[in-house]
Amino acid sequence: MEVKVIIAASLRTFTGRTPEVKVNAADVSEALNALTDEYPEAAKGLFDENHDLRDFVGIYLNDSDIRTLKGLNTKLSDGDELYLIPAIAGGACESVISTERMKEVSIGDKEIRRYNNHLQLKEISIKGQKRIMAGRVLVAGLGALGGVVAERLAAAGVGTIGLADAGDVTLEGLQVQTIHGTRDIDRPRAASAKDRLKKLNPLVNTITHQEKLSAENAEEIVAGYDIVVDATDSFVSRYLISDACVLCGKPDVFGAMYQFEGFVTVLGTKDGPCYRCLYPSPPPAGIVPSCAASGVMNALPGITGAMMAAEVLKLLTGSGEPLIGKAITLDAWNIRYHIVNTARDKGCPVCGADPSIHSAQDIDYEDLCGLRENPHEEPIEAIEPAELARRISDGEKITIIDVREPHERAIRRFPGTIAIPIGQLARRQKELDPDIDTIFICREGKRSILAIRTLREAGYEGPMYNLKGGFEAAAQIIFPNEGAWL
């Protein structure tokens, strides 16, 4: 059977950036084997050391999750499409706002003028707009995506908007974040967002949460809202927010981005799945890069964030067809989109039939996401940028391997290094001298850890060190006078 395997953008590093592969296979397992025969690097992304499919990879056959079919044994027919979506992440709904709460809201002359666009839509009209005005929505993460959602919801007239973010506005974020301005650099993002929303619509009440969402405070914060928008950029916060939403009975409007590709779904509702149902465990730290580390096309947060805002409006008004039990991925550069069906996992430890997680405080989220040291794994030795600078200026005999991708090296070069992208390390290990120290660098010092693990697994036994904080931390120390890099 000839089938098409469509690969989500964040997995394409393993397939030489190929978005689609045609293979001949009788079932899903054979199709994946054909894919990894053609692209051996893909095996590392898809399978763990026991050759079991990694939990963070979702596989959809013609839009149905294969876990709702026969898993890897699901039979294929000519012309079928298999869609691989890693964690980057129907039907009409009932409003999350009760009729009593809607009735407490009144619409006067200034609201009629300001909200006239919605009032003219029969799907929203006065009752829907009142529900929007009665709504309390928490936006978690106020970067590019959360900023767009917050701006849309404020202009729409959502009564109370919670703004949760513990970070500050940076110059590096401004190309994709329109909620913050140049004058806001170094201000807390939550405070900057609050000012922007007040300017957009003074009728909206805003509450800032500048503390980091944690297992200790998440349920308490989430319980104060009707809907949570997850626009965060880490697996720790995604599992935490999803768990807190399920435990508090609140919908979780989830969005994620990678370069040109956006992903949106609604989680944590009565009938739909939660984040754990879709991705029972996170990818090993470093395999799927964050969007900050891999770049995002400027218009993508506008598109993806506006789709998330539309989901919030549907849930508040109880109208339209929300993305419950469905997820959309949109590749804005190549104009491809897919809507896939998602399903609740009956065995899910938080939203399944017999849940074992009853409080977020029971979970160590850092540990879940592989961010704590694994006591069984040999620790990886790190080297500080200042130490590396000293060793370079002393002329010590060391090898420096730059594992960044070619387009990243083109922005800022690190002279005197050997460039080997992660995917090629195992087969190019002959280029390393096991008798001298080898230091690995990447952009932020995370992928280089993965690089060292990869080489250890491949049997390399020479001394290996990770440059702490990566190129970002080292550039100022090692090349303080180089100025512009392009």
Ligand SMILES: [Zn+2]
């Ligand atoms: Zn679940």
